[in-house]
Amino acid sequence: MEDPEPGRGLRFFTWEEIGQRNGGGPPPQERWLVIERKVYDISHFYRRHPGGARVISHYAGQDATDPFIAFHLDKTLVRKYMRPLLIGELAPDQPSFEPSKNKKLVEDFRELRATVEKMGLLNPNRTFFILYLCHILVLDVAAWLTIWYFGASTVPFLFSAVLLGTVQTQAGWLQHDFGHLSVFSKSRWNHWVHKFVIGHLKGAPASWWNHLHFQHHAKPNCFQKDPDVNMHPSFFALGRTLSVELGVQKKKFMPYNHQHKYFFFIGPPALVPLYFQWYIFYFVVQRKQWVDLAWMMTFYIRFFLTYLPLLGVKGILGLHLLVRFIESNWFVWITQMNHIPMHIDYDKNVDWFSTQLQATCNVHQSLFNDWFSGHLNFQIEHHLFPTMPRHNYWKVAPLVKSLCAKHGIEYQCKPLLTAFADIVHSLKDSGELWLDAYLHK
DSSP: HHHHSSTTTTTEOOOOHHHHSSOOOTOOBBBBBEETEEEETTTTTTGGOOOTTHHHHHTTBOOOOOHHHHOOHHHHHHHHHHHEEEEEOOOOSSSSSOOOOHHHHHHHHHHHHHHHHHHHTTTTOOOHHHHHHHHHHHHHHHHHHHHHHHOSSHHHHHOOOOOOOHHHOOOOHHHHHHHTTTSSHHHHOOOHHHIIIIIIIIIOOOOHHHHHHHHHHHSSTBBOOOOGGGTTTTTTTHHHHHHHHHHTTTOOOOOOHHHHHHHHSTTTTTTIIIIHHHHHHHHHHTTTTTTHHHHHHHHHHHHHHHHHHHHHHHHOOOHHHHHHHEEEEEEEHHHHHHTTTTTOOOOOEEEEEEHHHHOOEEOOOOOHHHHTTTTTGGGHHHSSSTOGGGGGGHHHHHHHHHHHHHTTTOOOEHHHHHHHHHHHHHHHHHHHEEEEEEHHH
């Protein structure tokens, strides 16, 4: 093969060659990916990838140009560290991305991305985030003052729990902003504050959130790549294709035809208090994330020191469990309304725009919906531009709608309660598809 840069040992490659280096098959299980026509060998680097080994591996054998641009702030710095991984580039007769992808759509989206940057929509309004943090702290103090002033009887206890549940959920939306590098121009500043918000205000590890959430954004609703759909098939049958496949294989880990009913018991009320609550400690200890563990402990120390004198041991444990219960219901309904009703399947390696649009939908804008969902009612825009500050989603939405209309792609936007109901309806539909395939195919 011809050497594109004499003296460096670089070569030209075809998409067929690159596609074979996807990390699968027998050893050595090479992993290559393409960014802006340049071919990188990440076979050894992927384990040291700052964003996590799995998220970069999900693009092995594929073009990763759009996710690379979407996820990184200082691309010049990142390219500097990528140089040792460079082994060649695409041959001149090869397209800039896989031939199976929609060339015009890819080009139009990249033009939209350039427009977004020129409009300054990736620039944060830090006053917005300061005020947002202040409103969380005010609610946190109000919760303590309620019990301190009115006592620990039922009404003030429950009112305080609601306030603290709101604090936990809203702090969850705020840590999401820092985790996505949406607040500061420097990645490390976002990472530092992220550890404070998720660790000290919520008692959870930043490393755990990064590990799971970046994978979700890289390949949303892609089974075996998006951790958010790992509940299939252990607890739920998700998506039309996967549910039928499960039925044809005669697999029954749960009575999936009733999953739209037991979702109300093992979904929203149980995820945080019965799963996340213990798993996050296992995660940080197993991975030796001692800094995250220290931040987590500051949350529990503060919580127990402030409420133990007012409630005693039983009271504070009850309050903590009730707060996690409220947070869990709020969190699950909001985060799943945009994804469970959408297309769920194996990774088909379609273009970035189509990947995000088929896996996400929006909920109507209003001041309440924006606050209640942490602006995740603009899930489409968030997924297309994950580092965009949330207060700018509404500005880019018309441009995204226009691109969808041009290419005949559905842009789903619905009322909040309809979005909630669609979770249940989609679970019912996929459960029935599983049952039909299980019995008759």
